Each structure stands twice: as C-alpha cells, then as structure tokens.
Amino acid sequence: MxxxxxxxxxxxxxxxxxxxxxxxxxxxxxxxxxxxxxxxxxxxxxxxxxxxxxxxxxxxxxxxxxxxxxxxxxxxxxxxxxxxxxxxVPLEKFIEAYEAGVCNRYELAEFLDVTEEFLEQAIVHYKEKHGLFIQVGKHLVYFEPFGVFHLFNE
Structure with a gap:
C-alpha cells in the first residue's frame, strides 16, 4: 500500500x-x-x-x-x-494505466492510489512543466485534453 x-x-x-x-x-x-x-x-x-x-x-x-x-x-x-x-504520479504510470485499460479520471486516480483532486493538480503541474503533451517512450501523454496515445513504428 x-x-x-x-x-x-x-x-x-x-x-x-x-x-x-x-x-x-x-x-x-x-x-x-x-x-x-x-x-x-x-x-x-x-x-x-x-x-x-x-x-x-x-x-x-x-x-x-x-x-x-x-x-x-x-x-x-x-x-x-x-x-x-x-x-x-510519475509520467510512466499514465502509460501503465492506459495499457491496463483505465478509461476515466476516477479509474485513473484509483489505479494510482491518489485522490481525484491530487490527480487533477498533478496533470496541471505536468501541463505547466511540459506544455500540452510530452513523448514518453513510444507514447504521447496529452494533458489537455487528457489522454495517452501509442505511437506506431514506421
């Protein structure tokens, strides 16, 4: 825990x-x-x-x-x-949640074991730090609107 x-x-x-x-x-x-x-x-x-x-x-x-x-x-x-x-709420956890099939912010907060308010503020922090999105490995993590997308190999 x-x-x-x-x-x-x-x-x-x-x-x-x-x-x-x-x-x-x-x-x-x-x-x-x-x-x-x-x-x-x-x-x-x-x-x-x-x-x-x-x-x-x-x-x-x-x-x-x-x-x-x-x-x-x-x-x-x-x-x-x-x-x-x-x-x-490290960026890699967003990808783990995406790969685990997490569908919404409530489920994401539960997956991360944080409150929804804490999750919202973490997303705001990352948006302030990185802008609208950041590439993490083979994924793009978007902060507004929030989402994770897998990048395909060429």
Whole structure:
C-alpha cells in the first residue's frame, strides 16, 4: 500500500510521522524531521497524498514557510507539491494505466492510489512543466485534453 511505502521512505530519512488532531484547515505539517498528519483525514489515500507533500518539504524546502503571504514561501510550497506529484504520479504510470485499460479520471486516480483532486493538480503541474503533451517512450501523454496515445513504428 502506498501509505506504508511512504512511511518507510520517511523512516529511511529519519523522519518521524505522527497523526494528531489539527485545525480543520491543516492537513499536514513538516518541520525539523517530523511530519504531523491531521488525524481527521478520512482515508489512507488522502493521507498518502498529504504525506508525499510533506516529504516534498523535506526534500525541497528550508526554513519556516508558514507565512504564505511571502512569495518565497509560496514558491517553496509549490516545489514541495510538485515533488509530491512527480513522486506519486510519475509520467510512466499514465502509460501503465492506459495499457491496463483505465478509461476515466476516477479509474485513473484509483489505479494510482491518489485522490481525484491530487490527480487533477498533478496533470496541471505536468501541463505547466511540459506544455500540452510530452513523448514518453513510444507514447504521447496529452494533458489537455487528457489522454495517452501509442505511437506506431514506421
């Protein structure tokens, strides 16, 4: 299961993960080698998405970035989210889903073990990064409209 794999990765980096009741607006926090997840998160899938973002902070952020009015802090927040998108939704997984017969975004989110909202934001991230599409091996992954197409050999 994805959540357990992320917990193992956190442990490998000596990051402790705790679940505590937090403000309803806060899903998770990272600081000084500790991740706090909101105990009120309803599913392990949502916990995985939040934990991935908090691990993204470990890998990409520095300092106190709680004040999101500061553009530098917002940039660090975005970097951490982007890290999480690429961790949980790598481009190759779109192709695996296509080859497995996944037909819609709901099924794709289920296949990837992420929330639909997280999937949507990952697609937005890839569109910002690569434009409307990118070639991955013998496939084209289109971000708008979303789809995967197999390229034929000449």
């Amino acid at each position: 994805l959540f357990e794999r992320l917990l193992k990765e956190a442990d490998e980096h000596n990051i402790r993960v705790y679940e505590n009741p937090l403000s309803s607006k806060i899903k998770g926090l990272y600081g000084d080698g500790i991740v706090w997840l909101n105990r009120r998160l309803p599913t392990s899938i949502e916990k995985s998405c939040v934990l991935a973002e908090e691990l993204g902070h470990y890998h990409t952020s520095s300092g106190d970035i709680l004040n999101q009015k500061d553009i530098r802090n917002r940039k660090q927040e975005k970097r951490a989210r982007n890290w999480a998108y690429e961790k949980l």
